[in-house]
Amino acid sequence: MTEHKLENAARPDVAGGAEILGFRPLYRQVKANFVRRLVDGSWAPGMVLPSEGQLASEVGVSQGTVRKALDELAAENLLVRRQGRGTFVAEHDEQRILFQFFKLVSDDGVARFPDSQVLDMVRATSDSAERTALNLAAEAEVIRIRRIRSLGGKPLILETISLPALVFTGLEHGPVPNNLYSLFATRYGITIANACERLKAVALKADEAEHLGVATGTPALEIDRIALSLDGSAVERRLSLCLTEEAHYQSDLR
Amino acid sequence: MTEHKLENAARPDVAGGAEILGFRPLYRQVKANFVRRLVDGSWAPGMVLPSEGQLASEVGVSQGTVRKALDELAAENLLVRRQGRGTFVAEHDEQRILFQFFKLVSDDGVARFPDSQVLDMVRATSDSAERTALNLAAEAEVIRIRRIRSLGGKPLILETISLPALVFTGLEHGPVPNNLYSLFATRYGITIANACERLKAVALKADEAEHLGVATGTPALEIDRIALSLDGSAVERRLSLCLTEEAHYQSDLR
DNA sequence: TAGTGGTCTAGACCACACA
């Protein structure tokens, strides 16, 4: 049986162990413990977790404390809880991507997943923007993928994806699936947990415009995404140029 | 003393009252009760709420149930909880607006609140876009405000705000503060709870460009915001044209 | 019918703010 211990014995912080770092609630430690299992792959996407009671006795806390840890992970979309069935490790299926990461929606309100057509894929020395985005050392190499994404046969997005070559070894040989994040998970054990995007309006350059079948200078929405893995490290930079004649970026402020 | 009752007596749903609508947890009813107090103004922005224990005995449930309702409201930014001090009704101060509603950030990463200069303010018949956004009847009137928002003296945003004239009576006479949402709350008792934004890239028209001091055709980020009040009704439409040479729209995907 | 997550309760204790 695999070992999954908390920081200390029974009640680490209460029994003295958190003098400097301040107070660290038990359920946070339990949560960190669970995140570790997600990172190291002992809890893989799609799996059913043990029941709350089992987990509770395993880590030596009450069921309510386990519940609070699981609830937070579910709120972060890392787990999915279903009453009567169990708690599952979230998968990067199209539905989740569409819901969580794909904010470009057709103006008629229907959210669809675009298909993609790869233009080129190279392994090259990173440029400075890539190094900043991905926290790379000078001279580090990246795998660079360019593709066109279309909705209903109409080119909509010109996408440039940069990945650290050291992490995604061998990716440049082989096909590029439409759903990259699913590949990251299955082939490299890397879960994309969240991302931040910076949006600007830009005028398309000649070559960009040509790929999208519009005139040079056409305004486009530039989305500069940095995707973070479960452990918080930047693992993907994705620069998208989007036509917004018949689509828009949906942002909900709560 | 004001009356603040739950739907039924002690345990409405458990004691039979939720046959058709399905199950409605007690803490949701408590939450709805609390939202009502926020809407009708008996809990006004800035106020301290009674303690959890007091609320619990008032509505006749356990402290844990009240806690769960309060926690959800805090998660929705309607309340602010501070350990050792109490639970407060959220205010629309600059900090909150900056954090919750203002997503345009200078590229250097410093988030600042822009000043604004009103171009004009009229009361007029709504156009069709405004009627759709605000759910207005044909011929309904709106108050329309146009203003320039600047950061460090540099024009950044051309903003057109449309408000239902029937709701914001008399607003067109009188000064327009920089922080409109605070005015909505204090003068009209309307709390902006959340908003949704649709973003596009557009080319500036001649008059728009002139106001912003750039060339006609310059690409701009168009933000079409619909702001909803606590009760879920659309109370503001705000169309912003933003220059994104030195700023960007920050969107975090979790 | 058995097992899971979801709700509700009651009580103890901890961390924090303020007078």
Added chain:
DNA sequence: GTGTGGTCTAGACCACTAA
């Protein structure tokens, strides 16, 4: 010190799912 929210526990019962 006193009062607040925050954590942790234990146990009962409810709602949902699947066998």
